[in-house]
Amino acid sequence: MDEAPGLSDQYRTASPWPVFVALGIPISELGLLFGVFPLAVGGLLLFCGSIAGMLKESGYVESTIRSLVVLSAILFAFGGALAFTEINLVTRGYATIAAAALLLVGGVAFELFVWDNKQAI
Amino acid sequence: MEVNGQLALTVLMGVFLIAVAAWLARIEDWRSYTPLAGGGAVGGTKEQYVSEEKPSGLIRWLTTVDHKDIGMLYGVYSLIAFAVGGLMVVAMRIELADPSMTLLSNTFYNSLLTSHGITMLFLFGTPIIAAFSNYFIPLLIGADDMAFPRINAIAFWLLPPGALLIWAGFFPIPDIIPAQTAWTMYTPLSAGVGSGNQMNAGVDLMLLGLHLTGVSATMGAINFIATIFTERNEKVTWANLDIFSWTILTQSGLILFAFPLLGSAILMLLLDRNFGTAFFSVDGGAILWQHLFWFFGHPEVYILVLPPMGIVSLVLPRFAGRRLFGFKFVVYSTLAIGVLSFGVWAHHMFATGIDPRLRASFMAVSLAIAIPSAVKTFNWITTMWNGNIRLTTPMLFCIGFVSNFIIGGVTGVFLASIPIDLILHDTYYVVGHFHYIVMGAIAFAGFAGLYYWFPIYTGRMYQTTLGKWHFWLSMIGTNLTFFVMVLLGYGGMPRRYATYLPQFATMHQLATVGALILLVGQMIFVWNFVQSWLEGPKVEDGDPWDLGEDNLTTAEWTWFERKLQTAVTDGGEEEDAELATDGGETVTDADDE
Numbered sequence: 001m002d003e004a005p006g007l008s009d010q011y012r013t014a015s016p017w018p019v020f021v022a023l024g025i026p027i028s029e030l031g032l033l034f035g036v037f038p039l040a041v042g043g044l045l046l047f048c049g050s051i052a053g054m055l056k057e058s059g060y061v062e063s064t065i066r067s068l069v070v071l072s073a074i075l076f077a078f079g080g081a082l083a084f085t086e087i088n089l090v091t092r093g094y095a096t097i098a099a100a101a102l103l104l105v106g107g108v109a110f111e112l113f114v115w116d117n118k119q120a121i
Numbered sequence: 122m123e124v125n126g127q128l129a130l131t132v133l134m135g136v137f138l139i140a141v142a143a144w145l146a147r148i149e150d151w152r153s154y155t156p157l158a159g160g161g162a163v164g165g166t167k168e169q170y171v172s173e174e175k176p177s178g179l180i181r182w183l184t185t186v187d188h189k190d191i192g193m194l195y196g197v198y199s200l201i202a203f204a205v206g207g208l209m210v211v212a213m214r215i216e217l218a219d220p221s222m223t224l225l226s227n228t229f230y231n232s233l234l235t236s237h238g239i240t241m242l243f244l245f246g247t248p249i250i251a252a253f254s255n256y257f258i259p260l261l262i263g264a265d266d267m268a269f270p271r272i273n274a275i276a277f278w279l280l281p282p283g284a285l286l287i288w289a290g291f292f293p294i295p296d297i298i299p300a301q302t303a304w305t306m307y308t309p310l311s312a313g314v315g316s317g318n319q320m321n322a323g324v325d326l327m328l329l330g331l332h333l334t335g336v337s338a339t340m341g342a343i344n345f346i347a348t349i350f351t352e353r354n355e356k357v358t359w360a361n362l363d364i365f366s367w368t369i370l371t372q373s374g375l376i377l378f379a380f381p382l383l384g385s386a387i388l389m390l391l392l393d394r395n396f397g398t399a400f401f402s403v404d405g406g407a408i409l410w411q412h413l414f415w416f417f418g419h420p421e422v423y424i425l426v427l428p429p430m431g432i433v434s435l436v437l438p439r440f441a442g443r444r445l446f447g448f449k450f451v452v453y454s455t456l457a458i459g460v461l462s463f464g465v466w467a468h469h470m471f472a473t474g475i476d477p478r479l480r481a482s483f484m485a486v487s488l489a490i491a492i493p494s495a496v497k498t499f500n501w502i503t504t505m506w507n508g509n510i511r512l513t514t515p516m517l518f519c520i521g522f523v524s525n526f527i528i529g530g531v532t533g534v535f536l537a538s539i540p541i542d543l544i545l546h547d548t549y550y551v552v553g554h555f556h557y558i559v560m561g562a563i564a565f566a567g568f569a570g571l572y573y574w575f576p577i578y579t580g581r582m583y584q585t586t587l588g589k590w591h592f593w594l595s596m597i598g599t600n601l602t603f604f605v606m607v608l609l610g611y612g613g614m615p616r617r618y619a620t621y622l623p624q625f626a627t628m629h630q631l632a633t634v635g636a637l638i639l640l641v642g643q644m645i646f647v648w649n650f651v652q653s654w655l656e657g658p659k660v661e662d663g664d665p666w667d668l669g670e671d672n673l674t675t676a677e678w679t680w681f682e683r684k685l686q687t688a689v690t691d692g693g694e695e696e697d698a699e700l701a702t703d704g705g706e707t708v709t710d711a712d713d714e
Contacts, residue, residue, distance in 0.1 A: 013175050014184040016148040018271050020141060022278030025336070026286065029329055033395060034322070037127060042134035046141065053145065054271055089396070 017054035020046055035091045037098075044075060044099035049106070068107030075100035148184070186270035191277050192256030193578060196571075198280055199248035200650075203564075205288070206240035207643060209233045214602075214636035217629045220621050228318075230619035231301035236288065238304030239327070241559065242425065243334045244284050249567045250428040251277075251341055254369045256578060258345065260677040261363050263354025268347035276340035279333045286330030290323035300327040303617060305418070308401040308410040312393050325394060328387050335384045338424075342376035345369055363675065364445060367452050368431030371459040375420045375427075378463065383417040386410065408473060415466035423462040426558060427455060429566030430497060433519045435675070436573050437501055440516035442509030442671045447500045454493035461490045471539050472546045480539055487537035494530055498523060513666070514588030518569035521596050525561025528600075529554060532607060547617075550610020556603045560639075565595070568646070576665045577681045581657035587649035594642030602635030661685065 024047025031040025048071040055061045075096050083093020175181045175190075185191060213233050216224045225233070255273065259266055267273045290299025298321045302311040306328075313320030349370045353362075390410070392398040401410045438445045445451060467475060467483040501523050510516070532554040535541050545551065568591070575583050609628045614621060621629065663682025668674045 013187045013190075014181070015186045015271050015274065016145055016184050018186065018274030019183050019278045020145075021275045023282065025279060026282040026329065026333055029332070033325060033329065033391065036130065038131040038134045042138055045138060058271060 015054065015057060017050045017057060020050040021054065024048070024050055031095065032092050035089075037091060037095045040092060040095035041099045041102065044096065045102055045106075048072070048075065048099070048103055052107075063111075065107045065111045068103055068110075072100040072103040072107070075103065148180075186266075186274045188255050188259050188267045188270065188273060189578075191273050192252050192254075194277050195248045195255055195280075196252035196578075198277075198284075199245045199252060202240055202244035202248065202284060204643075204647070206237050206245055207640070209237040209240065211636060211640050213237065214633045216619060217621070218633040220623045220626050220629075222620055225619065227619040228301060229299075231303075231617075232290065232299035234617060235300050235303050235327075236291070239287055239331065240284075242304065242421070243331060244280070244287065246425045246559065246563060247334070247338055248280060250369075250372070250425070251338075253365075253432065253567075253570050253574075254345060254428065257574070257677050258348060258366055258369055259352070260680045261366055261675065262349060262352065262357045263676060264348055264352035266352075267344050268352050269344050272340050273344050276337045276344065279337040279340075283330045283333035283337065286326045286333065289326040289330070290321075297321065297323045297326070300324040302327075305414060306390070306410075307414075308390070308393075308407045311390060311410075312401050314402065320394070325391060328391055328394075332384055332387045335380045335387070338376050339380045339384075342373035342380070345373040346377070349373075364434040364448065364451060365428070365431040368427045368434075368455050371455050372424050372427045375424050375459055375462060379417045379420040379424065382413060383421075386413040386417070389413075408470075408475070411470050411473065412466070415469045416463070419466040419469065420462045422555075422558070423458055425563055427458065429522070429563045430455070432566045432570045432573075433501065433522050434497070436515050436569050437519040437523075438504050438508075439573075439666060439668055439671075439673050439675075440511045440513055440519070441505045442511070442673075443504055444673070445500065446503040446506075447496075450496055451500050454496040457493040458490060461486060461493070465490060465537075468537055468542070471542045484537060484539050488534065491530065491534050491537070494526075498527060498530070509671070513572075514583070514585060514592055515569040515573035517589065517592040517596075518565045518572065521592065521599075522562050522565040522569065524596075525557050525565060525599060528604070529557030529561055532557065545610055547615055548610035549606040549614045549616060552616055553603045553606030553608075553610060556606065557599075561599045561603065565599075568592075568595070571650070573666075574677070575653070576660040577677060579654045579657070580660055581653055582660055582665065583653040583657060584649050587645055591642050591646045591649065594638055594645065598635045598637075598639030598642055600635075601638065602632045605629075605632045605635065 024043050024045075026043070027039055028043025028047055030036065031038070031043050048068070052064050052067040052071060055067045056064045061067050079093045079096030079098075079100055081087060081093070082089045082096060087093075175187070176184060182190065182194065185194075210233070212225060213230060216222075216230060255267070258264075288299075290297055298318060300306075300311075300319070300321075300323050302319060302324060309315065310317065310319055311324060313324065349362075349366055389398070389400040393401050401407060434445055434451055464486040465483060467479060468487040471480055471483075501519075505520075512520075532550070536545060536551065536554060572583060572588055575581070605628050609625060609632070612625065612628070614625045614628075663685045664674060664678055666678075668678060
């Protein structure tokens with residue numbers, strides 16, 4: 001007798017993050033390709049935020065803020081390269097930088113104001 | 122106006138992101154009842170929460186990371202794509218019943234042609250294989266789930282946006298028209314050069330969509346390689362790994378080398394189109410696209426055909442009452458095809474004027490790849506030879522696969538030969554040849570798998586008579602449509618045209634009749650599939666195909682039997698159900714004593 005054949009109790013059977021990771025990629029791609037500022041920023045936020053959430057959920061990292069900082073640094077570098085080098089795609093560069101900044105602000109706010117349930121107990 | 126538009130979009134995006142965040146907070150909350158009493162709080166970084174229940178309704182399907190659920194999602198998705206791609210081609214075939222332009226405009230025909238190809242290869246072919254492999258590979262190798270369940274979910278969820286982008290040109294969006302580049306997207310046409318209309322954003326959207334499906338396939342492939350290497354049950358060794366897993370492993374290897382290249386080439390094309398680079402005009406010229414595209418494109422053929430071969434190699438022996446003849450050689454031929462598939466791409470380019478010495482070497486390898494393919498074919502035939510053959514619907518589709526694969530393969534061997542290719546290149550012969558493979562073989566194996574495993578994923582049985590109608594209409598339709606195309610090619614009818622000379626009318630009308638027969642067959646399939654899923658008789662025997670009699674049971678049926686015995690539904694309430702069963706049995710035992 002098998003309690004749940006083919007299913008381990010080590011695994012969660014549900015996670016809310018993958019859908020948003022998958023949505024973030026096309027939205028940010030569309031925004032960056034066509035130079036639509038709000039789409040680029042929103043898509044990148046969705047993508048990077050969901051990545052950070054998923055890393056925390058799966059236990060690969062302990063704190064959300066650290067992964068957000070790393071992701072934001074990558075975006076800063078990428079956006080800087082787009083905006084300030086000879087690539088010269090200014091709108092797209094600033095969109096990426098804006099996303100990086102918002103991500104950083106979001107990370108700090110999350111760290112300061114959101115309490116983990118476990119700490120509360 | 123411009124600023125207002127931006128503002129509106131910003132507000133919309135902001136609201137969307139806040140909605141997402143709110144929803145996520147709610148969902149995360151839904152899992153906050155961590156069983157702390159069980160000592161869950163002590164454990165450092167290890168996951169402290171175990172979700173035993175899946176959420177219900179739509180949320181379950183949006184958040185699932187269970188390989189079986191994701192397999193089902195892939196299956197539903199790919200069958201919808203199959204219907205879309207199929208209806209597109211029905212419209213095209215009806216247009217071709219008459220030599221002149223009647224039903225569809227020539228440009229709309231070109232759009233359908235482009236979209237039919239991409240839909241069938243990337244939105245139906247690759248995902249239907251992923252449906253089977255997601256559901257069954259972990260069961261066949263005794264794994265708990267895929268190695269990376271969340272990546273698995275991401276890989277699936279990239280596909281619906283991909284499909285929407287690929288079809289975006291058909292939606293009523295102002296100023297966007299569908300791509301008319303054909304699925305090969307040859308430059309300079311696809312680079313938007315010249316006075317045509319292919320600079321339209323519809324082509325960019327299609328390229329982005331294609332890029333997404335490529336990312337999805339790559340993520341899936343990495344996951345399968347990791348799963349098959351690391352998650353096998355200790356009883357499953359390389360020596361007794363089943364044939365389907367072998368083909369999926371090889372296919373994943375091919376994807377790993379081929380799809381990232383497609384992704385890069387697409388990005389280069391997008392840069393050429395939008396940011397003034399010159400990869401495919403000055404630097405490499407139009408021929409560079411063909412090299413990059415076919416270096417991906419030919420392995421793609423084997424990416425699509427190897428797992429269906431695996432399904433046939435798995436299913437066909439079950440109804441022949443024997444083990445697969447020459448199992449080892451079927452595995453070796455799979456690996457050989459996998460390696461050789463990267464050395465044949467320029468046979469798509471024999472007519473482009475590349476160096477004749479290069480051409481000759483590609484001809485040699487292309488002819489050589491016929492050998493492992495033939496090894497498989499002979500092994501399937503030998504498996505059936507003197508076997509105790511049961512002509513169930515999945516078996517019929519397997520035999521149909523072998524038959525169509527032989528015709529598709531032999532016509533391919535001729536095309537591999539340079540002198541013949543130079544005559545038949547860009548004719549309907551080529552279209553007939555590859556449709557024998559993609560429809561006659563790949564789709565047939567897909568149907569074989571869908572029928573064979575129907576009891577496992579639905580818990581019910583399909584209607585056998587309708588299944589046989591589906592097979593025979595598909596078999597006749599396929600052979601009528603595509604054999605006529607081979608003959609049209611001999612007659613010199615060029616590919617891709619919406620109109621043609623009146624001398625080809627009869628043959629084209631025959632092909633249209635064949636396509637309509639196929640349509641009727643697939644309508645029967647849809648009816649049978651949906652109705653049986655909802656109302657078919659419940660399967661109570663864990664071995665509905667009586668595989669045990671010939672000692673041919675495989676791991677997924679053992680799993681299914683156990684599932685039926687323990688009466689576990691997917692997700693919640695498993696403990697209750699099992700308690701009830703256990704209790705019931707105990708009482709009965711007590712009564713007996």
